[in-house]
Amino acid sequence: MDTNKGFEFPLIRTEIPGPESRILSKKLKEVESPNITYVSGDFPVFIKKTYMMNVWDVDDNRYIDMTSMFGVSAVGHTNSLILDILKNAEIINGMGDVLPTASKVKLLGKLRKIMGGGYKGILGQNGADAVEAAMKTALLYTGRHRIIAFKGGYHGLSYGALNLTWSKKFKLPFKKQMPVITKFFEYPRDDIEGDFVLEKIDAYLSRLSPEKRPGLIFVELIQARGGVRVAPYRFIQGLKEIADRYDILLGFDEIYTGLGRTGKMFAFEHYGVKPDIITLGKALSSSFPVSVCLATDKIMEAWPESQGEAIHTSTFLGHPLICEVAASVLDQIKKDKLYERAERIGRLLMGELKELELEFPGVIKEVRGKGLLIGIEFRTKGMGFESMKYLLKKGFITLPAGENAEVLEITPPLVITEDIAMFFIQQLRRVIKDELT
Ligand SMILES: Cc1ncc(COP(=O)(O)O)c(C=O)c1O
Known part of the structure; x- marks a missing residue:
């Protein structure tokens, strides 16, 4: 068995959203009440397949999920025991x-x-x-x-x-x-x-x-x-x-x-x-x-x-x-004592994010949380939302939070690995440096 399956780094093959996602966005607008799904020129991608930490969209782009899809998929997506x-x-x-x-x-x-x-x-x-x-x-x-x-x-x-x-x-x-x-x-x-x-x-x-x-x-x-x-x-x-x-x-x-x-x-x-x-x-x-x-x-x-x-x-x-x-x-x-894993990898992520907070004090106001429930509060309203869209283009699924979408919320499946956590930090640093400063 490929032990890396479900824990692979992102692979983005098309512009984001890709052509299939764009077609589906148009069709969705015709059939769904307008308030439900946010659809714009650069959002969303439509997802097709999930496994453990990985998510694939309809254009075959591979992502890493840092949300557990609203905090749900604690044991990983499409878990084999389920x-x-x-x-x-x-x-x-x-x-x-x-x-x-x-x-x-x-x-x-x-x-x-x-x-x-x-x-x-x-x-x-x-x-x-x-x-x-x-x-x-x-x-x-x-x-x-x-x-x-x-x-x-x-x-x-x-x-x-x-x-x-x-x-x-x-x-x-x-x-x-x-x-x-x-x-x-x-x-x-x-x-x-x-x-x-x-x-x-x-x-x-x-x-x-x-x-x-x-x-x-x-x-x-x-x-x-x-x-x-x-x-x-x-x-x-x-x-x-x-x-x-x-x-x-x-x-x-x-x-x-x-x-x-x-x-x-x-x-x-x-x-x-x-x-x-x-x-x-x-x-x-x-x-x-x-x-x-x-x-x-x-x-x-x-x-x-x-x-x-x-x-x-x-x-x-x-x-x-x-x-x-x-x-x-x-x-x-x-x-699997997933709470211990959440504590361990949460501590690693938090340590790295605190470094980012020190490195970009004009962008990040505060990093806070416990375990694998972490928020990065930006100094600018809406930046949680903006950073989410940039991260999506890099192959990471995240969510904004807070009254004014000023926070980026990190809640990955509890099965996340150290490698993925560190790669996420590397890509987030890039987004902050290239897009948010
Ligand atoms: C703390 C808390 N309570 C209640 C809810 C509502 O849950 P649902 O959207 O499944 O109704 C949520 C959803 O995010 C939540 O975070």
């Missing part, structure tokens, strides 16, 4: 909440185990689903509907989750259909700012009668889409103390950070605080749409026992094939 499950499947569709399968029991059992016991779950199909299950769970348990969330946070775009997402651009067009249930606070940059925000939250809560208090504080430990902003350690400790003191549930949205990405299985391990509720998605199946909201046994007991019709479910909940894949992905992350 393919084996698909090949050997005896059931594809099921009836998740009526006639379940053993795979659902297996997946939820594994999640309970990696959480250290004591958590039950509600499965969903995407991140927003899990967030909404968390919102409902908190309401049922506390009887209180209001929620504290944070500026810069991203929790999904369906109406429930959108309540907790900060950016006005997602909300303003739909405001008329949205109740106001969220109180937003600043997301601090360091412990000192964190202390100030904690004081503000404390002051806000102390003015409310117990029944008017929020039922849930919901926070990302690293705001990924918000620009890879890492929550200060003391801030999370303080939130836990406030949540306990005011009898409010503390929920962590680990849809991006969970399952190895930050160098630990869960980002909360960096903070030594266990959540009452946690949401996971993306890397959970490393491929297909699945998410989960986990809450402690006591909190989950707030849901009434099903009498034959669930009050929260959906057609594909507990999809048997996807549960089987997700259970296998959890095994792979654990067996």
Whole structure:
């Protein structure tokens, strides 16, 4: 077997986008709602094939994926163990909440185990689903509907989750259909700012009668889409103390950070605080749409026992094939200790990027992150987006992040090698030198 397969350096054969991609862009514009896919003269390329770290487009250009496609493909693209499950499947569709399968029991059992016991779950199909299950769970348990969330946070775009997402651009067009249930606070940059925000939250809560208090504080430990902003350690400790003191549930949205990405299985391990509720998605199946909201046994007991019709479910909940894949992905992350790899290669990348920060202080404002969730904040708005397009021409897939696309987000599959990491740095240095300075 060619051991390099899936870990090859980029090979760009055409202009980017190539002729086939350009034809497809034109056709897509005729058939898709205009807001969905960004199409311009130099974007996008249409992808055709993926394997581990590599992605091929319809013009046969080979790329390296530094995004895991939104942080999903933790165990590498088109992973052979996942393919084996698909090949050997005896059931594809099921009836998740009526006639379940053993795979659902297996997946939820594994999640309970990696959480250290004591958590039950509600499965969903995407991140927003899990967030909404968390919102409902908190309401049922506390009887209180209001929620504290944070500026810069991203929790999904369906109406429930959108309540907790900060950016006005997602909300303003739909405001008329949205109740106001969220109180937003600043997301601090360091412990000192964190202390100030904690004081503000404390002051806000102390003015409310117990029944008017929020039922849930919901926070990302690293705001990924918000620009890879890492929550200060003391801030999370303080939130836990406030949540306990005011009898409010503390929920962590680990849809991006969970399952190895930050160098630990869960980002909360960096903070030594266990959540009452946690949401996971993306890397959970490393491929297909699945998410989960986990809450402690006591909190989950707030849901009434099903009498034959669930009050929260959906057609594909507990999809048997996807549960089987997700259970296998959890095994792979654990067996291959991919969180340790994320820590090791993340440290290497971070060290190199800090060098770039010193080398180009007029271009790069800050490099930050944990493990393989890294953000490069540029001094100029939109430069995350611009650098993404230049890197694509060099054969690297990246994503912009932050309110003004001022950040370049690096979230490669956790199977990335040192060689690829170093080659990426070399090409990024070139882009900064030749195009951004
Ligand atoms: C932290 C976080 N929560 C929730 C979501 C929403 O997930 P989805 O787009 O699958 O609904 C995202 C998506 O990026 C996310 O990063």
